[in-house]
Amino acid sequence: MTNxxxxxxxxxxxxxxxxxxxxxxIAAQSAAIxxxxxxxxxxxxxxxxxxxxxxxxxxxxxxxxxxxxxxxxDPDIDVVVEVIGGIEPARELILAALDNKxxxxxxxxxxxxxxxxxxxxxxxxxxxxxxxxxxVAGGIPLIRPLRESLRGEPIxxxxxxxxxxxxxxxxxxxxxxxxxxxxxAEAQSLGFAERDPTADVEGFDAGAKAAIIATIAFGSRxxxxxxxxxxxxxxxxxxxxVAARLGYxxxxxxxxxxxxxxxxxxxxxxxxxxxxxxxSVRDSYNAVFVEGGAxxxxxxYGRGAGGMPTASAxxxxxxxxxxxxxxxxxxxxxxxxxxxxxxxxxxxxEYQVSFDVVDRxxxxxxxxxxxxxxxxxxxxxxxxxxGDDARLVFITHEARESDLQATLRDLRDLDVxxxxxxxxxxxxx
Amino acid sequence: MTNxxxxxxxxxxxxxxxxxxxxxxIAAQSAAIxxxxxxxxxxxxxxxxxxxxxxxxxxxxxxxxxxxxxxxxDPDIDVVVEVIGGIEPARELILAALDNKxxxxxxxxxxxxxxxxxxxxxxxxxxxxxxxxxxVAGGIPLIRPLRESLRGEPIxxxxxxxxxxxxxxxxxxxxxxxxxxxxxAEAQSLGFAERDPTADVEGFDAGAKAAIIATIAFGSRxxxxxxxxxxxxxxxxxxxxVAARLGYxxxxxxxxxxxxxxxxxxxxxxxxxxxxxxxSVRDSYNAVFVEGGAxxxxxxYGRGAGGMPTASAxxxxxxxxxxxxxxxxxxxxxxxxxxxxxxxxxxxxEYQVSFDVVDRxxxxxxxxxxxxxxxxxxxxxxxxxxGDDARLVFITHEARESDLQATLRDLRDLDVxxxxxxxxxxxxx
Numbered sequence: 001m002t003n004x005x006x007x008x009x010x011x012x013x014x015x016x017x018x019x020x021x022x023x024x025x026i027a028a029q030s031a032a033i034x035x036x037x038x039x040x041x042x043x044x045x046x047x048x049x050x051x052x053x054x055x056x057x058x059x060x061x062x063x064x065x066x067x068x069x070x071x072x073x074d075p076d077i078d079v080v081v082e083v084i085g086g087i088e089p090a091r092e093l094i095l096a097a098l099d100n101k102x103x104x105x106x107x108x109x110x111x112x113x114x115x116x117x118x119x120x121x122x123x124x125x126x127x128x129x130x131x132x133x134x135x136v137a138g139g140i141p142l143i144r145p146l147r148e149s150l151r152g153e154p155i156x157x158x159x160x161x162x163x164x165x166x167x168x169x170x171x172x173x174x175x176x177x178x179x180x181x182x183x184x185a186e187a188q189s190l191g192f193a194e195r196d197p198t199a200d201v202e203g204f205d206a207g208a209k210a211a212i213i214a215t216i217a218f219g220s221r222x223x224x225x226x227x228x229x230x231x232x233x234x235x236x237x238x239x240x241x242v243a244a245r246l247g248y249x250x251x252x253x254x255x256x257x258x259x260x261x262x263x264x265x266x267x268x269x270x271x272x273x274x275x276x277x278x279x280s281v282r283d284s285y286n287a288v289f290v291e292g293g294a295x296x297x298x299x300x301y302g303r304g305a306g307g308m309p310t311a312s313a314x315x316x317x318x319x320x321x322x323x324x325x326x327x328x329x330x331x332x333x334x335x336x337x338x339x340x341x342x343x344x345x346x347x348x349x350e351y352q353v354s355f356d357v358v359d360r361x362x363x364x365x366x367x368x369x370x371x372x373x374x375x376x377x378x379x380x381x382x383x384x385x386x387g388d389d390a391r392l393v394f395i396t397h398e399a400r401e402s403d404l405q406a407t408l409r410d411l412r413d414l415d416v417x418x419x420x421x422x423x424x425x426x427x428x429x
Numbered sequence: 430m431t432n433x434x435x436x437x438x439x440x441x442x443x444x445x446x447x448x449x450x451x452x453x454x455i456a457a458q459s460a461a462i463x464x465x466x467x468x469x470x471x472x473x474x475x476x477x478x479x480x481x482x483x484x485x486x487x488x489x490x491x492x493x494x495x496x497x498x499x500x501x502x503d504p505d506i507d508v509v510v511e512v513i514g515g516i517e518p519a520r521e522l523i524l525a526a527l528d529n530k531x532x533x534x535x536x537x538x539x540x541x542x543x544x545x546x547x548x549x550x551x552x553x554x555x556x557x558x559x560x561x562x563x564x565v566a567g568g569i570p571l572i573r574p575l576r577e578s579l580r581g582e583p584i585x586x587x588x589x590x591x592x593x594x595x596x597x598x599x600x601x602x603x604x605x606x607x608x609x610x611x612x613x614a615e616a617q618s619l620g621f622a623e624r625d626p627t628a629d630v631e632g633f634d635a636g637a638k639a640a641i642i643a644t645i646a647f648g649s650r651x652x653x654x655x656x657x658x659x660x661x662x663x664x665x666x667x668x669x670x671v672a673a674r675l676g677y678x679x680x681x682x683x684x685x686x687x688x689x690x691x692x693x694x695x696x697x698x699x700x701x702x703x704x705x706x707x708x709s710v711r712d713s714y715n716a717v718f719v720e721g722g723a724x725x726x727x728x729x730y731g732r733g734a735g736g737m738p739t740a741s742a743x744x745x746x747x748x749x750x751x752x753x754x755x756x757x758x759x760x761x762x763x764x765x766x767x768x769x770x771x772x773x774x775x776x777x778x779e780y781q782v783s784f785d786v787v788d789r790x791x792x793x794x795x796x797x798x799x800x801x802x803x804x805x806x807x808x809x810x811x812x813x814x815x816g817d818d819a820r821l822v823f824i825t826h827e828a829r830e831s832d833l834q835a836t837l838r839d840l841r842d843l844d845v846x847x848x849x850x851x852x853x854x855x856x857x858x
Binding site: 021025026028029032033035036037038133139140141144145148149150151152153154219275277279280281282287292294295296297298299300301302303306308309311312313315316318319320323324327328329332334337 | 450454455457458461462464465466467562568569570573574577578579580581582583648704706709710711716721723724725726727728729730731732735737738740741742744745747748749752753756757758761763766
């Protein structure tokens with residue numbers, strides 16, 4: 001490599017899956033990047049917890065250190081990459097780096113979903129970049145289009161498949177007729193799901209990403225605790241089969257929308273019409289569907305996780321931060337409003353409700369009464385099975401969540417209803 | 430609106446579909462944009478050819494002018510938007526604006542596909558932005574992700590459905606069994622196709638967009654004349670039916686790829702496997718599928734045309750250009766290599782070939798001989814019809830275009846072959 005290029009010294013905090021992939025990617029791409037941008041990227045410091053651990057990367061002597069703080073304080077480091085994850089020490093290190101006027105690139109969704117706006121303000125105060133394309137939907141360029149391309153666009157709703165593990169499980173259940181337990185076990189054996197899958201399957205991971213997306217899309221502070229979430233562990237093969245028969249596929253969606261001056265943010269399994277672009281997002285792929293006022297519908301699709309795709313997003317941000325730094329510029333995050341969060345009880349949706357009933361005269365009259373009492377109007381009804389196996393599936397017109405929940409309580413109290421099964425929200429087209 | 434905001438005076442060249450939508454969109458969104466970015470956008474000059482024409486926009490007295498040059502020379506104009514289209518006077522006006530150190534936003538694909546690198550160099554020389562998100566795939570954020578997010582990514586191939594008219598026609602043929610002529614007539618009556626549809630249906634429009642995409646994705650100069658193109662006017666209902674039976678859907682694709690140190694760029698109808706994300710892009714929607722080395726596969730989906738979606742992309746660029754201008758920065762285009770263009774003859778693909786034959790002993794032996802002589806290996810064969818209606822459909826393994834064309838010439842010379850029908854290239858997964 002010639003010496004005409006501007007050398008950018010990169011300090012990396014953490015050398016797990018993403019950190020190691022980033023080191024490899026920079027080594028492989030640095031010549032091409034230099035030709036294109038005039039920047040020569042060099043990873044000169046890498047902070048790790050355990051120096052002795054075997055790593056699949058080649059680093060010169062003296063690059064590895066156990067002292068992360070020394071990396072962010074090193075005056076020779078131009079750009080800091082944080083891929084440790086979790087709240088501390090990541091928070092403290094990022095704030096210190098920003099305070100030292102170093103741009104920071106992070107993939108830390110947990111941190112951003114909890115104290116993102118605090119970090120954005122710290123970056124703006126120091127006049128440096130804080131970039132985090134990799135924190136949501138891995139390698140998919142989403143944050144930059146939302147922050148920059150769509151800055152003038154009145155965004156109404158963002159719906160995303162932002163968790164690859166659950167999308168893999170739901171795809172196996174849909175295409176192979178697998179049970180939830182079998183699909184989860186397969187995902188675990190392939191490394192797509194953790195041994196303790198709670199964060200993925202109960203919607204915590206998607207909820208954190210929803211908070212970040214809502215904050216950027218609507219320019220208003222939304223934190224993980226604002227996000228209502230349900231997971232997929234209660235979805236049964238029967239739910240999937242009924243959905244398919246009605247022309248839907250079940251997906252775990254993160255939904256962020258503006259409703260009458262408020263913001264509603266939630267994660268739950270949803271019935272997606274087969275013709276909707278999100279319906280064909282299979283396996284562990286992610287996709288985010290954006291509905292704007294002028295631009296219409298957009299979708300961004302790709303790999304939401306994995307070392308290399310995530311490292312690719314980090315690398316794009318590192319180059320951007322370094323170029324901005326050379327120009328003395330940075331991409332301001334601007335100020336964030338505090339638009340009220342609409343509680344889940346006050347949101348509306350179409351619902352699919354299924355419940356097991358006894359097979360005797362008057363049953364339909366009794367159950368429809370529960371819906372009518374709470375102003376929940378029925379759009380379609382289907383009866384499956386006979387006798388002891390009779391099962392009713394209703395799809396409602398748009399109804400209010402609190403009314404639907406009151407209906408479910410009434411149904412549970414009826415002695416003709418043996419069991420109230422899954423509740424699924426239907427996504428309109 | 431308060432006076433705390435930085436006023437950005439926008440001069441618009443052209444007030445057709447996109448120009449008028451932009452004026453409306455800025456009027457509707459300026460308060461929200463000011464809150465978010467601190468910029469107050471004002472359209473202060475609009476150049477048109479005909480002052481007397483009725484327009485669906487409200488402009489203050491003195492804003493409209495017939496003198497486009499006066500707009501780019503006006504010292505009060507901060508950002509110039511060019512939505513006239515065509516080569517001249519657009520070229521001259523853009524160069525004059527850049528020379529006056531004014532950032533330019535353009536939606537002009539024809540101009541960029543022919544002299545894009547000249548314009549990019551002029552912008553870099555003046556140290557101002559030349560932004561053109563709207564020139565390819567309308568409202569879909571594609572150019573910015575390619576230029577910025579994927580700057581460090583080794584992109585191998587970009588395949589796009591970048592013409593809404595032809596995608597609408599092919600969708601009608603696929604889903605309703607319509608003939609090409611009927612689907613075209615319907616598209617014309619709905620305003621999706623021009624009265625003279627040549628630019629769309631013969632692949633010229635997609636070819637221009639392919640040249641721009643290839644230039645940005647590979648950092649190398651590619652012009653419209655480098656792009657091999659075939660249109661969809663020869664596609665028959667029978668071709669669509671055979672494709673469907675074999676598990677494919679026919680799409681007009683713009684394909685840009687790196688092959689052994691060269692760049693191959695072409696537009697042609699292609700058989701896309703049903704499970705491929707591009708297969709489910711229906712109606713007049715566009716989508717661009719990007720295959721990278723580290724990031725894996727990405728897809729960007731949305732409205733590729735229309736006044737409002739295109740104006741949304743222009744507006745995002747106007748805000749970006751104005752913010753950069755305030756910081757004294759600009760997004761450098763960098764330098765462009767001149768990587769050799771691989772001629773279509775030297776590219777490889779899997780092909781579907783169909784031809785009508787007489788029904789007599791030895792026919793299969795004769796036709797397979799033509800394939801064997803040119804080293805084209807057959808992966809699947811199907812015979813339709815009997816007697817006078819016998820028709821053979823072959824799908825080949827990957828073969829070289831020149832070998833395939835030589836095979837077709839031999840087939841035409843065989844007296845057992847009555848007619849060689851369509852040639853379709855198959856997209857691998």
